[in-house]
Amino acid sequence: xxxxxxxxxxxxPAEILQASVPGPHRPSILSPWVTAIYGLFVGVYLGLAIVxxxxxxxxxxxxxxxxxxxxxxxxxxxxxxxxxAADWKxxxxxxxxxxxxxxxxxxxxxxxxxxxxxxxxxxxxxxxLLGEDGQLNRVGATLVPWEFQGASQARMAKWxxxxxxxxxxxxxxxxxxxxxxxxxxxxxxxxxxxxxxxAAAMGDEALQANAExxxxxxxxxxxxxxxxxxxxxxxxxxxxxxxxxxxLTRRLSLVVGDAPLPPLWSPQDGLGLFVxxxxxxxxxxxxTTFLLPKESLFAGISTLTAGVPMxxxxxxxxxxxxxxxxxxFGLKLRPGGAARIVGATLVIITLSVxxxxxxxxxxxxxxxxxxxxxxxxxxxxxxxxxxxxCELLDSIVWAPLIEExxxxxxxxxxxxxxxxxxxxxxxxAAFFALVHGYGVIGxxxxxxxxxxxxxxxxxxxxxxxxxxxxxxxxxxxSVEFIWLLRV
Numbered sequence: 001x002x003x004x005x006x007x008x009x010x011x012x013p014a015e016i017l018q019a020s021v022p023g024p025h026r027p028s029i030l031s032p033w034v035t036a037i038y039g040l041f042v043g044v045y046l047g048l049a050i051v052x053x054x055x056x057x058x059x060x061x062x063x064x065x066x067x068x069x070x071x072x073x074x075x076x077x078x079x080x081x082x083x084x085a086a087d088w089k090x091x092x093x094x095x096x097x098x099x100x101x102x103x104x105x106x107x108x109x110x111x112x113x114x115x116x117x118x119x120x121x122x123x124x125x126x127x128x129l130l131g132e133d134g135q136l137n138r139v140g141a142t143l144v145p146w147e148f149q150g151a152s153q154a155r156m157a158k159w160x161x162x163x164x165x166x167x168x169x170x171x172x173x174x175x176x177x178x179x180x181x182x183x184x185x186x187x188x189x190x191x192x193x194x195x196x197x198x199a200a201a202m203g204d205e206a207l208q209a210n211a212e213x214x215x216x217x218x219x220x221x222x223x224x225x226x227x228x229x230x231x232x233x234x235x236x237x238x239x240x241x242x243x244x245x246x247x248l249t250r251r252l253s254l255v256v257g258d259a260p261l262p263p264l265w266s267p268q269d270g271l272g273l274f275v276x277x278x279x280x281x282x283x284x285x286x287x288t289t290f291l292l293p294k295e296s297l298f299a300g301i302s303t304l305t306a307g308v309p310m311x312x313x314x315x316x317x318x319x320x321x322x323x324x325x326x327x328x329f330g331l332k333l334r335p336g337g338a339a340r341i342v343g344a345t346l347v348i349i350t351l352s353v354x355x356x357x358x359x360x361x362x363x364x365x366x367x368x369x370x371x372x373x374x375x376x377x378x379x380x381x382x383x384x385x386x387x388x389x390c391e392l393l394d395s396i397v398w399a400p401l402i403e404e405x406x407x408x409x410x411x412x413x414x415x416x417x418x419x420x421x422x423x424x425x426x427x428x429a430a431f432f433a434l435v436h437g438y439g440v441i442g443x444x445x446x447x448x449x450x451x452x453x454x455x456x457x458x459x460x461x462x463x464x465x466x467x468x469x470x471x472x473x474x475x476x477x478s479v480e481f482i483w484l485l486r487v
Contacts, residue, residue, distance in 0.1 A: 029320055030272030038275040045282055046434065057373040057439075058116050063382060064373070065122050068113055070381065070485055071372055072106045072125075073189035074222060080212075081219025089227060096230055096357065098364045103133050109372050120149075124156045128190050131164035131197070139164055155180065163197035174202030189215055225483050233353055233476065240350030243343045254344045256337045257330025257462030263413040264323050270414025273313055277406055280309020303394045307402035314405065329409045330462030341468065344460050348452055348469035355448040363441050370441040380481050388482075395478050400470035407432045407450065408457045408466055416458075425454040449473065 058064045079102045082090055110126035123142070130139050139160065146157040162169055162177050169177075178195050185191040192211040199208035246252060263270065288302035298305075318325055326332040333341070363369070379391045407428055415424035429450025433443045453466035 029317065030269050030276070032268060032272070035268070035272040035275050038279045039271075042275060042278050042282070057371050058113065060437075061373055061376065062378055064113060065117060065119055067376055067378060067381060068109060068122075068372065069125060069186075069188075069190070071376075072102075072109070072129075074218075074485055075102050076106070076189045076193075077215055077219035078222040078226065079219070080215050081223045084216065085220075085223060089223065092227065092230060093223075096360065098360050103129060105369065105372075107133060107135075120153050120156065124153075124160070125190055127156075127160050128163075128194055131160065132193055136164060155184075159194060159198070162201060163194050166201055169198065169202040171202050171204065174198055174204065178207065189218075222484055226480075229476070229480050229483065236346065236349050237353050240346035240348075243346045244350055247343070247347065252343075254340050254347070254460050254465075255334065256340045256344060256460040256464060257333055259328065259330030259457070259461045259463070261413060261458065261461065262417045264328055265317075265321070265414070267414055267417050269317070270410055270417075273310075273317055274406060274410045274414065276313045277310030277410070280313070281306040284309070301390050304390065304398050307398060310402055310406050310410075314410070329405070330457075330460070331464060333462070333464075337462070340460070341462075341464055344456060344465035345468045345472070348456050348465060349472055351452055352449060352469065352473055355452070356445060359441065359444050359448065363444075368440055371439050374438050374442045375477075377478075377481055380478065381486050388486075392478055395474045396471050399474065400467045403432070404453065404457075404463050404467045404470055408454050409463050412454045412457065421458060425451055425458070428454055 061067055082093055107126070107129045110122065110129060114123050114126055127139055127142055130136075130142075143157045143160060143165075146153045159177055159181055162174070177198050181191060181194055181198070185194070192214045196208050196211035196215075199205075199211060247254060265273070284302060284306040288298070288306075292298055292302075315325065317323075318328065377391065379387050383391065411431070412424050412428040415427055418424075419427065429447050432450040433446035436442065436446050438446060449470070453470060456466045456469065457463055
């Protein structure tokens with residue numbers, strides 16, 4: 001017999017019952033030896049690539065200096081506006097982002113960056129942060145060797161001394177320094193903070209007020225954007241909570257399709273499908289990294305093409321075994337399934353948002369902070385418009401389809417046969433989180449998502465709610481990133 005599986009559920013449609021009956025013996029196209037070799041490759045890759053990356057996250061970035069400057073300057077702009085904002089805005093921010101110390105965090109991040117990439121401009125920004133934090137002894141000690149390291153650093157040292165270490169400046173000298181700062185620094189928090197300090201040292205209250213007002217104006221615009229995004233999520237959260245309450249109190253069904261669980265393949269074939277798809281993904285990613293320029297068109301669509309092997313292997317296997325993709329993954333809806341998809345997706349989003357809030361609260365209570373480079377989407381931040389379009393298509397459309405097919409449709413369903421429902425949910429979610437390569441907080445967030453989407457597949461008997469929930473989650477992340485950091 002080709003498959004060894006439990007007796008199919010009696011309430012499944014006739015098409016699935018027929019497909020689940022073992023056919024005549026045929027040799028498997030998925031050799032266990034090839035599966036073992038591919039599995040070894042995946043294990044070695046995880047050991048050599050993902051685990052070391054967790055301790056040197058700066059190496060994953062192409063423009064760490066520019067990215068950190070953008071992240072810190074936008075955050076400090078918004079925090080300055082937040083200090084003057086209404087109480088409800090501050091409460092909302094603390095609830096979703098946590099009561100962080102942005103200046104202290106920024107100093108820690110710049111200390112790390114200077115240790116890895118000691119560029120003059122990076123060291124200069126670190127000195128401004130130290131000066132704003134009142135650590136003047138560190139500022140003075142750092143400036144001593146700068147006098148002997150070239151004209152550029154000597155000029156920056158002069159600006160820092162005037163801003164933080166000089167009790168008073170005459171107007172002519174101060175205005176000359178401000179003109180230099182404005183002509184050489186990129187407009188933003190660092191330039192305005194430095195100008196405000198120089199203006200205060202020379203007693204020019206109008207100039208100081210203008211510089212501080214520029215920070216607040218940028219921060220208020222960012223804060224309004226952030227609040228708009230959060231209010232949109234809260235609206236979905238309210239609707240989703242109502243739907244969840246109705247489902248629990250009225251015992252409403254959210255079954256959408258008729259995906260057979262246990263699935264229509266053996267554990268050996270299911271594992272073989274998953275491993276082959278993962279190897280194809282990794283090989284395309286490695287080829288793109290080492291063989292193609294990063295700004296090339298194919299490099300931009302590499303993440304789109306990397307998912308093709310999983311689709312190809314699944315379609316080929318199903319074709320040779322006479323299986324139906326829509327029936328196997330519940331893509332053919334039951335009557336009334338469309339309304340249930342909406343309800344199930346709203347429930348998924350609700351639980352996702354609540355989980356993220358709990359992760360934020362828990363990490364703050366345990367004093368665990370995410371690394372600033374975790375999940376930093378540099379292509380969305382610095383890439384040309386065509387590359388941003390590719391990234392958005394991948395994140396919002398293609399990744400939900402491929403990842404749900406691979407991790408829930410194939411991996412979770414296969415593990416379910418071997419170890420049971422809840423262990424399979426946990427193991428598949430853990431592997432899903434591991435391959436993303438994030439730190440503790442990022443791992444917890446992706447792990448929670450993996451649990452939700454596997455549970456959605458189990459309860460709705462369809463991949464569609466998980467795909468939609470995954471897509472909406474990625475949409476929120478992408479829009480927030482572009483709106484707060486790129487625009």
